[in-house]
Amino acid sequence: MIVFLIFKTVLIAIILGLSLLIAMYATLVERKFAGFIQDRYGPDRAGIWGILQPVCDGAKLFFKEEYMPNTADKALYILGPSLTMLVALLTSAVIPWGGNIAIGGNNFSLQVASSSIDILYIFAITSMGVYGIMIGGWASNNKFALLGAVRASSQMISYELAMGLSIASVIMMSGTLSLSEIVHQQESMWNIAYQPLAFIIFFTCALAETNRAPFDLPECEGELVGGYHTEYSSMKLGFYLFSEYINMFISSAVISTLFFGGYHMPFINDLGLSQNVVTLLGTAFLFVKIFFFILLFMWVRWTLPRFRYDQLMKLGWTMLLPLALLNLVITGIVMLLV
Amino acid sequence: MxxxxxxxxxxxxxxxxxxxxxxxxxxxxxxxxxxxxxxxxxxxxxxxxxxxxxxxxxxxxxxxxxxxxxxxxxxxxxxKLELNKSLMARIVAFVSGLLLLVTLVIILNGLVIPTPKTATTQIGMTRDLGQVLFSEYMVPFEAASILFLSAMVGAVMMVNKNK
The missing domain is CATH 1.20.120.1200 (NADH-ubiquinone/plastoquinone oxidoreductase chain 6, subunit NuoJ)
Structure with a gap:
């Protein structure tokens, strides 16, 4: 029991550290990638290839002056970014980061909490994500912030539906809500082969849920100044910006887990390696997949222009939702016939 | 624990x-x-x-x-919610609240609260719940979903009427 608790605590610490580290360096990669796409260098002054840039940015955010509007609701103004950060970090608890690892005769799963409702848990946490933004936007007592918050929340509520329906077809196929079980079933064939449409819908919705371009209307500079975080400065602003990158990392992890076989690596079992090596290689391979999707997120951002608000709603309600329903029906028919 | x-x-x-x-x-x-x-x-x-x-x-x-x-x-x-209710309204509110309290006390007095069966019951698990819902309680479940659907259609209708 004690060994189990220690292992889980260490695992939680590692995952927390990794999420923060990856989110930190994703900011640098984003700027470098934007530079690459726009045919320029990107940040390259701090350290070799700008490797210290995130550290400088972080230090700057920490030491900047803390400013709070006079008319703000003090408690909620602080609660907003904290809640956003908390919600962003909570989801990683149910993602299976690897297979089983054997330490001194004990077999440990590289998943912090395995339950029979993993996917629903992710949904519950995602639906809580709206509050951080809404509370922050409202508590600032600023018209632009409030409009940004209202936009963000209506966008997130609208796209949650299509997202849930697209996953429902995957759940129907797997017959389970447990993520580790879903990954286990993908050992021979990844889900993307059966559910390409669900993947496309899910990915589009993930872009909207993380408020990334082309759906970054909540912080549309041209119309809303900074959107819901207009009145925020210093590390509170840092939390909002940072949680976007953590969300991106977690969404990529969920996409890899649901559609791309999670920690499964093709032909790994033919090599005859020991269990621990296979597990660690699998985890490394999962991270390769995650990094690929993070890059895809960035690629989309620097390629596509921003949607207009009515277009966004139209896409969500009249395209993605019916498509997801159709996919659900087709999945059901195929399951009955096969 | x-x-x-x-x-x-x-x-x-x-x-x-x-x-x-x-x-x-x-x-x-x-x-x-x-x-x-x-x-x-x-x-x-x-x-x-x-x-x-x-x-x-x-x-x-x-x-x-x-x-x-x-x-x-x-x-x-x-x-701010200010107490600008008339004296009569306050008395009525107080009396009805008191009556509710008395009723609750009488009800709860004779009630033996059964100890909840923790961790032994499996009905809360998704699979068991789904099986019960779609076999034993199929008709009420579908009726409830139709009710929701009609409420949804009604809401859309009401929005469109004002246009």
Whole structure:
């Protein structure tokens, strides 16, 4: 029991550290990638290839002056970014980061909490994500912030539906809500082969849920100044910006887990390696997949222009939702016939 | 262990429920209500009703309360609730509240609360719940879904009528 608790605590610490580290360096990669796409260098002054840039940015955010509007609701103004950060970090608890690892005769799963409702848990946490933004936007007592918050929340509520329906077809196929079980079933064939449409819908919705371009209307500079975080400065602003990158990392992890076989690596079992090596290689391979999707997120951002608000709603309600329903029906028919 | 979690959650639920009544900013009331829902979801988890717990969060805290918050923010109700009721109204409110208290005390006095079967019951698991819903309670379940559908269509109709 004690060994189990220690292992889980260490695992939680590692995952927390990794999420923060990856989110930190994703900011640098984003700027470098934007530079690459726009045919320029990107940040390259701090350290070799700008490797210290995130550290400088972080230090700057920490030491900047803390400013709070006079008319703000003090408690909620602080609660907003904290809640956003908390919600962003909570989801990683149910993602299976690897297979089983054997330490001194004990077999440990590289998943912090395995339950029979993993996917629903992710949904519950995602639906809580709206509050951080809404509370922050409202508590600032600023018209632009409030409009940004209202936009963000209506966008997130609208796209949650299509997202849930697209996953429902995957759940129907797997017959389970447990993520580790879903990954286990993908050992021979990844889900993307059966559910390409669900993947496309899910990915589009993930872009909207993380408020990334082309759906970054909540912080549309041209119309809303900074959107819901207009009145925020210093590390509170840092939390909002940072949680976007953590969300991106977690969404990529969920996409890899649901559609791309999670920690499964093709032909790994033919090599005859020991269990621990296979597990660690699998985890490394999962991270390769995650990094690929993070890059895809960035690629989309620097390629596509921003949607207009009515277009966004139209896409969500009249395209993605019916498509997801159709996919659900087709999945059901195929399951009955096969 | 479970006992301490139970008392912690109960305390949180009662505290937030009282704060919903006491706090005089509408947005704060709403957030306390969400906290209360969270505590109740924790109780469901203790009863091994995982599906119910998560759906409770998704539907109530995640969807319905967001719409409430939405409305409150758009209306920007920030006025302090002042006690400007007439003496008559206050007396009536006091008496009816007292009557409710008496009724509750009488009911709860004769009630033997059965000890909840924790961790042994499996009905809260998604699979078991689904099987029961789609076999034994098929007709009421479908009837409820049709009711929801008609409510949804009605809402759309009402919006379109004003255009």
């Amino acid at each position: 479970e006992k301490y979690i139970f008392f912690g959650l109960s305390g949180l639920a009662i505290f937030s429920a009282i704060m919903v009544l006491v706090s005089n900013k509408p947005i704060h009331n709403l957030l306390y209500l969400i906290l209360c829902f969270m505590a109740i979801a924790g109780h469901y988890l203790l009863l091994n009703a995982q599906f119910l717990a998560v759906v409770h969060i998704i539907v109530y805290a995640g969807a319905i309360m967001v719409l409430f918050l939405f409305t409150l923010m758009m209306l920007n109700l920030n006025l």
